[in-house]
Amino acid sequence: MTLRLYDTKAQALRDFVPLDPAEITVYVCGPTVQSGPHIGHLRGALSFDILRRWLRHRYGRVTFVRNVTDIDDKVLANATDLETWWALAYRMEQQFSRAYAEIGILPPTYEPRATGSIPQMLALIERLIQRGHAYAAAGDVYFDVRSWPSYGELTRQSLDAMEPAADADPRGKRDPRDFALWKGAKSEEPESATWESPWGPGRPGWHIECSAMSRRYLGPAFDIHGGGLDLRFPHHENELAQSAAAGDGFARYWVHNGLVTVGDQKMSKSLGNYLLAADVLREHDPLVVRYALAAAHYRSSLDITASSFEEASAAIERIRSFLERAARTLAQAEDDTVVAATVPDAFAVAMDDDLNVPQALAVVHERVRQGNTALDAGEKDAARAAWADVAVCVGILGIDPEDPRWRSGGGAEAAALDALVHTMIAQRARARAEKDWASADRIRDAIAAAGVVLEDTADGTHWSLTNG
Numbered sequence: 001m002t003l004r005l006y007d008t009k010a011q012a013l014r015d016f017v018p019l020d021p022a023e024i025t026v027y028v029c030g031p032t033v034q035s036g037p038h039i040g041h042l043r044g045a046l047s048f049d050i051l052r053r054w055l056r057h058r059y060g061r062v063t064f065v066r067n068v069t070d071i072d073d074k075v076l077a078n079a080t081d082l083e084t085w086w087a088l089a090y091r092m093e094q095q096f097s098r099a100y101a102e103i104g105i106l107p108p109t110y111e112p113r114a115t116g117s118i119p120q121m122l123a124l125i126e127r128l129i130q131r132g133h134a135y136a137a138a139g140d141v142y143f144d145v146r147s148w149p150s151y152g153e154l155t156r157q158s159l160d161a162m163e164p165a166a167d168a169d170p171r172g173k174r175d176p177r178d179f180a181l182w183k184g185a186k187s188e189e190p191e192s193a194t195w196e197s198p199w200g201p202g203r204p205g206w207h208i209e210c211s212a213m214s215r216r217y218l219g220p221a222f223d224i225h226g227g228g229l230d231l232r233f234p235h236h237e238n239e240l241a242q243s244a245a246a247g248d249g250f251a252r253y254w255v256h257n258g259l260v261t262v263g264d265q266k267m268s269k270s271l272g273n274y275l276l277a278a279d280v281l282r283e284h285d286p287l288v289v290r291y292a293l294a295a296a297h298y299r300s301s302l303d304i305t306a307s308s309f310e311e312a313s314a315a316i317e318r319i320r321s322f323l324e325r326a327a328r329t330l331a332q333a334e335d336d337t338v339v340a341a342t343v344p345d346a347f348a349v350a351m352d353d354d355l356n357v358p359q360a361l362a363v364v365h366e367r368v369r370q371g372n373t374a375l376d377a378g379e380k381d382a383a384r385a386a387w388a389d390v391a392v393c394v395g396i397l398g399i400d401p402e403d404p405r406w407r408s409g410g411g412a413e414a415a416a417l418d419a420l421v422h423t424m425i426a427q428r429a430r431a432r433a434e435k436d437w438a439s440a441d442r443i444r445d446a447i448a449a450a451g452v453v454l455e456d457t458a459d460g461t462h463w464s465l466t467n468g
Contacts, residue, residue, distance in 0.1 A: 003058060003352045005224075006299060008232065009154050009240075009254045013354060016253065018223050022433075023061045025222035026052065027214040027251070029231055030066040030111070032206075033092035034074035037099045038274035039293070039304060040260040044228045046290065047257035047298040047355075049105040050397065051226070054351050057343070057396055061433055065217045066108040067210060068093050071115050071203055073167075076189060085193055086115075099277040103290040104398045104405060106422050110217045114204065118195050120212040121204045124246055125181045125197075133245040136199045137172025139184025143207075143242050145177050151241045154254065155233045165234065167205060179238050180205035207238035214243075214250075221249030229256045229299075258296075261303045275304065287406045288313045291399050294357055315365070319394060320401035322368045326387035329375055343396070344389045357397070364393045404463070421452055425461050 003016040018024050028048045031041055045066075055062045069075075070089035079085035093113075101107070125141055128134035133147045145151045145159060152159055164176030168183055185194045185201040194201045204212075214222065227236060236254065243250040262275075280289060292312035296302045344367065350359035371386030394400040405417070424443055431440040447454060452463050 001348055001352050003054075004354055005253055005255055006354050007253050008229075008256045011156070014253065016223075018059065019221060019252065021059055023063055024055045024059050024224075025218045026055070026062060026064045026224045026226065027210070027218055027222060028064070028066045028108075028225075029210055029227035029235070030068050031093075031096050032069040032072050032074060033089045033096065034072065034078045036092055036095040037277040039277055039280050040228075040274065041096065042099060042103060042105075042277050042280075042289070043260050043293045043302060044257050045100055045105050046103065046293050048226045048255075050294060050298070050357060051224075051255065051355055052106065053396055053398060054355060061429060063109045063218065064106075065110045065112070065214065067213050068096075068111060068113045069206065069209060070113045071193060071209075072206055076193060079190070085190060095278070099281065102281055102286045103293070104286070104403075106398075109426060112213050112217060114209040114213065117209070117213050117216055118204065120216045121208050122197055124208060124212050124215070124242070127246045128181065128242060131245060131247070133242070134181055135174070136182075137174075139200045139202060140168060140172055140180055141182035141199050142168075142173055142178040143181055143238065143245075144174060145179070145241070146175055148241050148245045150244065152237065154237045154240050157233070157237075167207075167234075179207060179234065181208045181242070207235055208242060210235070211239050211243045211246075211248075211250075214239075215248060220247075222251060224253045224255055225251030226255045226257070229258055232256060257298045258300045258302060261301050284309050285313070285316075287316055287399060287401065291316055294397065294399070295361060297358055298355055315361070316399070316401060318365065318368055319390065319399070322371055323387070323390065323402055325375060326371060326383060330380060330384055330387065342388075343392055347389075347393050351396075360393065360397070364390055364397075367393070421447065421463050425454065425463065429461070 004013045005016050006012070007014045026048070028045075030045075031037065048064075048066075052062055052064050068089075070086070070093065075089050076085050079088050083091075097107075125134060128143065129136070129141070132144075134141055134143050152162070159177060162177050164170070165179040168180035170176060181204070182197060182199055183202050183205055184199070185191075185203075189203075193203055195203060214225070225236070225239075240250060284292075288309055289312075292304070292308045293302070295308075295312060295315075344363060347360050347363045350356040350363060353359070367386045367389045371383050371390065374380075374382035374386060391400065391402075395403075400406070424447055428440050428443040428447075431437075431443065444454065447463075454461055454463050
């Protein structure tokens with residue numbers, strides 16, 4: 001079987017062929033932290049969490065980078081005299097991290113803030129100027145879109161049909177569609193939001209941030225660039241143009257998740273029709289929220305209603321009831337037959353088909369039905385096989401009701417523990433991959449000393465508490 005992903009640049013399904021099968025590299029545009037997360041942010045992050053989990057199952061090691069845009073026009077606009085822009089950005093970043101962790105989204109391998117990579121941005125801008133694709137004017141630096149014939153290739157637009165770039169004062173632009181790489185300092189903006197540069201004090205434009213951070217953490221070429229469908233233009237189009245013009249191979253596959261809608265209208269902060277993640281997580285079990293957001297195909301629009309959570313709750317309860325019944329019944333069996341935990345072929349086919357989670361969930365529920373039927377009939381071998389299949393599938397999707405994070409009621413504490421343990425698991429995996437056995441053993445011993453048991457399986461490493 002071959003994993004196929006829909007590449008929005010090619011506008012087609014493509015066989016996934018990684019640069020290095022021993023290490024898959026993924027960059028996902030993270031939040032701009034001018035305010036807290038809404039349910040659309042959770043859906044987007046969850047889409048790539050599931051992609052990451054499946055890549056990890058298929059290939060093993062995945063280096064996953066998700067950035068934080070902590071310097072931006074919107075962040076500066078929302079700062080006040082009582083809360084500086086950087087304090088606001090940090091507080092909102094924490095809200096995103098808590099919400100992500102609460103629904104079981106794994107922490108990224110690296111989570112760089114834009115303000116931590118200013119030197120890399122300056123170096124990239126200088127390369128673009130030297131190559132004749134950018135120019136300084138009136139304290140700003142712009143990308144010269146007419147210097148790059150491929151501009152518009154991601155979204156298949158004609159340059160002359162594009163609207164002017166509205167990301168900077170057009171005072172020095174040669175063409176209204178040129179976009180800002182560097183924004184000269186303005187008197188009304190705080191001095192703390194200003195860095196020195198060869199073109200005068202200022203701050204980076206939004207688009208250059210991601211190009212510089214992806215290159216810093218993944219190199220000039222990497223496997224997958226992800227983000228919401230609303231980022232394709234201008235953000236991802238501009239990223240692709242500036243990175244390619246600088247001589248980088250950049251992303252080999254472009255994967256975009258669909259948006260959350262309310263009454264067929266895109267959910268967004270600017271439209272004021274959003275559901276805050278904190279409110280949703282107060283009203284619903286985090287596991288139910290995860291299931292509801294994952295149940296539709298990641299590329300489709302998702303219209304969230306009260307029934308979405310009701311249906312998700314019922315589905316989770318069916319899975320939970322079967323797993324508990326199977327454990328209770330089969331644990332009392334006289335024989336000790338062990339069934340190897342392997343991914344059912346139908347589940348793997350669905351996931352390899354552009355992450356067809358709806359079909360994968362259908363496989364899970366069919367195995368639940370078959371398992372219950374086998375238990376009713378006293379067919380222990382068939383029931384045990386169904387139990388193993390369901391357990392491994394829900395583990396991959398991150399919706400296992402028996403996982404310690406959900407059994408302890410979810411919440412910030414369980415989410416934080418899971419995030420910390422997975423971070424240590426990832427560090428241990430890196431040490432083992434690099435044959436640094438001493439470091440791997442130290443990490444394992446530290447985990448064990450905290451009362452956590454690790455189980456290395458074909459599906460990855462899973463953890464549980466020694467006290468149950």
